[in-house]
Amino acid sequence: MTTRRWPLRGVVLLYLAILIGLPVVFMVYKALQHGFGPFWSQLTQPGSMGALKLSIEIVAIAVPVNTIVGVGAALLIARHKFFGKRAFDTVFDIPVAVSPVILGVALILAYSRIGWFGGPLLRAGIMVLFSPLGLVLATMAVSLPYVLRSIVPVLIEVGTDQEEAARTLGAGRFRTFFSVTLPSIRWAVAYGVTLTIARTLGEFGAVLVVSGNISGRTQTFPIFIYDDWDQRFDTLGAYSGALLLALISMAVLLVLAMLRKRERKLRVDLA
Amino acid sequence: MSTALVTPPSTSPRPASHSRGRRLRARVGLGALAGGGGALIVGYLSLIVLIPIAALISHGLSISVSTHGAGAEFWRWHVTFGFRTFWNAVTASGSREAIFLSLWLSLSVAAINAVMGVAIAWVLVRDTFPGKGLVESSIDLPFALPTIVAGVVLLAIYGVDSPIHVDLFETWMGLMVALLFVTLPFSVRAVQPVLASLDLESEAAARTLGAGSVRIFFTVVLPSIWPAVLGGFGLAFARAMGEFGSISLIAGGLGRTTTGAYYVFNLTQGFLWTDAAAVSTALLVLSLIILVASNVLAHRYQRRTL
Numbered sequence: 001m002t003t004r005r006w007p008l009r010g011v012v013l014l015y016l017a018i019l020i021g022l023p024v025v026f027m028v029y030k031a032l033q034h035g036f037g038p039f040w041s042q043l044t045q046p047g048s049m050g051a052l053k054l055s056i057e058i059v060a061i062a063v064p065v066n067t068i069v070g071v072g073a074a075l076l077i078a079r080h081k082f083f084g085k086r087a088f089d090t091v092f093d094i095p096v097a098v099s100p101v102i103l104g105v106a107l108i109l110a111y112s113r114i115g116w117f118g119g120p121l122l123r124a125g126i127m128v129l130f131s132p133l134g135l136v137l138a139t140m141a142v143s144l145p146y147v148l149r150s151i152v153p154v155l156i157e158v159g160t161d162q163e164e165a166a167r168t169l170g171a172g173r174f175r176t177f178f179s180v181t182l183p184s185i186r187w188a189v190a191y192g193v194t195l196t197i198a199r200t201l202g203e204f205g206a207v208l209v210v211s212g213n214i215s216g217r218t219q220t221f222p223i224f225i226y227d228d229w230d231q232r233f234d235t236l237g238a239y240s241g242a243l244l245l246a247l248i249s250m251a252v253l254l255v256l257a258m259l260r261k262r263e264r265k266l267r268v269d270l271a
Numbered sequence: 272m273s274t275a276l277v278t279p280p281s282t283s284p285r286p287a288s289h290s291r292g293r294r295l296r297a298r299v300g301l302g303a304l305a306g307g308g309g310a311l312i313v314g315y316l317s318l319i320v321l322i323p324i325a326a327l328i329s330h331g332l333s334i335s336v337s338t339h340g341a342g343a344e345f346w347r348w349h350v351t352f353g354f355r356t357f358w359n360a361v362t363a364s365g366s367r368e369a370i371f372l373s374l375w376l377s378l379s380v381a382a383i384n385a386v387m388g389v390a391i392a393w394v395l396v397r398d399t400f401p402g403k404g405l406v407e408s409s410i411d412l413p414f415a416l417p418t419i420v421a422g423v424v425l426l427a428i429y430g431v432d433s434p435i436h437v438d439l440f441e442t443w444m445g446l447m448v449a450l451l452f453v454t455l456p457f458s459v460r461a462v463q464p465v466l467a468s469l470d471l472e473s474e475a476a477a478r479t480l481g482a483g484s485v486r487i488f489f490t491v492v493l494p495s496i497w498p499a500v501l502g503g504f505g506l507a508f509a510r511a512m513g514e515f516g517s518i519s520l521i522a523g524g525l526g527r528t529t530t531g532a533y534y535v536f537n538l539t540q541g542f543l544w545t546d547a548a549a550v551s552t553a554l555l556v557l558s559l560i561i562l563v564a565s566n567v568l569a570h571r572y573q574r575r576t577l
Contacts, residue, residue: 099513202417
């Protein structure tokens with residue numbers, strides 16, 4: 001039996017090694033080829049730090065907004081009946097199903113100077129294309145569904161018995177939410193937030209289209225890595241940045257695995 | 272009553288049937304807030320998703336509305352479709368080739384990973400060996416890794432200065448490796464839970480009746496996981512059609528390695544918004560068709576075998 005398993009096992013391991021294992025190992029090797037010093041100085045140079053700072057600022061805006069929207073929408077979907085619920089639910093999947101590049105083009109055609117609302121926005125002095133505002137909009141769009149998709153199955157499994165008990169005992173809506181509903185979905189919220197952070201920090205395509213890639217103003221960290229490779233031909237810089245983001249991704253996977261142990265309804269394939 | 276609520280396997284659960292409890296819950300829940308909060312959420316969705324997509328399609332199809340004089344009633348509006356503009360943009364030599372490249376690459380990538388996804392899921396579910404935990408968690412890495420990092424990771428080994436002398440820069444093979452990388456988790460994770468939930472009795476029965484491993488796989492196992500395989504195929508295809516970050520570096524700048532999404536990006540760099548909108552609309556429709564088709568096939572198959 002064990003000997004017969006080797007062919008399939010071998011094919012699978014070889015495929016994964018060629019596709020994932022070896023590339024990751026070589027990337028780490030190339031980033032640290034000249035030691036830790038050059039890797040670190042690549043990351044701490046002003047351009048790289050500026051891009052990292054902008055990325056973190058975008059995360060700080062997009063993640064809270066999408067968390068609140070996700071929790072609100074999850075409550076609506078799991079606890080209420082309303083007309084157009086199916087369509088409402090589907091809208092959340094659009095940004096993930098659509099190419100990030102196409103999403104970026106769509107945002108420009110709606111809100112830039114040449115877009116639908118270009119005139120009024122221009123008169124109001126609001127610039128979306130080539131500005132941090134555009135980056136935030138694009139990032140919020142691509143990371144939209146993760147909190148919602150994490151919470152809904154848990155909300156449905158938990159049911160409404162406890163919420164109803166709290167309401168019968170005289171707790172108000174807010175109190176019921178904060179002391180009954182929220183504690184029961186806290187791991188799911190944490191799971192969704194972790195996924196959202198990972199997605200926001202790494203977003204590239206949509207952001208590149210709306211950013212205009214202005215160094216120091218609209219250059220996020222992933223775009224900085226792209227420029228390192230494609231414009232400045234600084235491969236060590238690109239490998240260093242990639243290693244930093246890869247380490248963050250691995251930490252994200254670790255956190256997700258821990259949260260899945262706490263709450264069995266959470267799924268691997270949400271991302 | 273609510274403890275009896277069984278969660279369906281899909282992520283978009285259907286509401287429970289109209290019961291008295293359900294109505295009661297609607298009243299005691301966040302009922303009154305739902306109106307205001309719901310309106311805010313719908314506004315937000317319109318702002319970042321619905322209005323932009325509508326603007327994209329209307330630009331793509333050059334839909335224009337003329338009212339012939341101020342304040343004309345809406346039934347006097349003239350809506351015109353610039354279908355010729357759309358068609359010219361989509362069939363221009365560069366864009367036609369980019370769309371075809373995306374189509375055949377995405378179809379073959381989804382097919383290869385459908386096969387490999389089943390094999391990997393099989394090994395993860397049925398096999399045990401030292402280091403299996405590492406293999407299990409490596410499957411999710413392409414999910415978590417930013418796409419541009421995926422591109423850099425692949426160029427570290429399959430780039431111009433490849434340490435193993437496999438240079439896939441500016442080749443369709445390079446694009447294919449990148450797309451296989453980013454779509455692998457979809458193909459594996461779609462099949463794995465279904466494979467894990469199969470009962471082993473029918474396989475054992477087939478074995479006692481004298482069927483070999485290969486025959487058992489094709490006559491007993493594959494029919495039950497087929498809908499999941501199709502679902503994974505659809506997801507992987509849609510993802511591959513839209514993928515940009517991971518291929519943006521390995522594609523280089525050649526016409527023969529320009530995929531649909533990359534071509535749209537190039538158009539935006541030249542500020543050719545109408546063409547970009549037209550090609551985007553075509554790509555949207557194509558991935559939608561395959562996604563819906565694979566879902567319909569999966570459902571139909573499931574219904575027939577039940």
